[in-house]
Amino acid sequence: MKSEALQASVIADLVLLSCVGMRIVFVHGGGPEINQWLGKLGIKPNFLNGLRVTDASTMEIVSMVLVGKVNKHLVSLINKAGATAVELSGIDGHLLTARPSPNSEQLGFVGDIASVDPSVLRPLIDNYHIPVIASVAADKRGQSYNINADTAAGELAAALGAEKLLLLTDVAEILEDRNDPGSLVKQIDIKGVKKMTDDGKIAGGMIPKVNCCVRSLAQGVKTASIIDGRLQHSLLLEILTDEGAGTMITG
Known part of the structure; x- marks a missing residue:
């Protein structure tokens, strides 16, 4: 989504899928944009096992960027493309x-998801609107937390009883050999992906992505796919073709 051309292509594909009757929930993070704003303030991004270390100052930036900027931008693009x-x-x-x-x-205000209440989403989905959800949440006391977007998507997919969970990335999908782009794993089950992680x-x-796929499958989602979003129309290829465009994980 860093490329404006690819961003427009992904949005157009989402709208097409919605127009042909698929009910879509779009969950997003905003890592590159958050890093840009942190850089403007002289704050160096820090990560632990793929998760952003989030102190109070960083949490303010995360909320401002995800809710105030990225969310509004994506909603505007989808609306302009013809969906709601x-x-x-x-x-x-x-x-x-x-x-x-x-x-x-170690992580600061990085949160896990304690519970999901999808009732606010159901009338939107039933009317084929596309909810665009920024991955921040609050605890019962109102403290805001940075939630990994893949984790949020996985838990929402499970709560909604989704058919598919699709994670778009800006890196190669699961590879048998991380140094060989040609070693793409097209399909793997939970047992196999756990063994690859252990090895x-x-x-x-990639670890949080795989973990959220496994959790969503364990909670009833039928399939979970990790897709390289840099590939033109990868979303359509994964959903509408037998060959697919990424790594599909099954239960």
């Missing part, structure tokens, strides 16, 4: 209730 998008965050309608991460001493073949920012 609705701007939301995990805080709205108690959609997501957060709790501190078990590693909160060190899945590492860094």
Whole structure:
């Protein structure tokens, strides 16, 4: 989504899928934009196991960027492309209730999801509107937390009983050999992906993606796919073709 051309292509594909009858929920983060704003303030981004370390100052930037900028921009693009998008965050309608991460001493205001209440989404989805959800949430006391967007998407997919969870990335999908782009794993089950993780073949920012796929599958989502969003029309290829465009994980 860093490329404006690819961004427009992804949005057009989302709108097309909505027009042919698919009910879509769009969950987003905003890592590059957050990094840009942190850089303007002289704050160096810091990550631990693929998760952004989020102190109080960083949390303010995360909320401002995800809710105030990226969300509005994506909603505008979808509306211009001919669908009806609705701007939301995990805080709205108690959609997501957060709790501190078990590693909160190291990660700061990075949250896990304690509960999901999708009731605010159902009338939107039933009318084929596209909810666009920024991955921030609050705990029961109102403290805001930075939620990994893939984690948020996985938990929402499970709560909604989604057919598919699709994670678009800006890196290659799951590879048998991380140094060989041609070693794409097209399909794998939970047992296989856990073994790859244990063997060190899945590492860094791919770990939260794989973990959220496994959790969503365990909660009833039929399939979960990790897709390289830099590939033109990868979303359509994954959904509408037998060959697909990424790594599909099955239960």
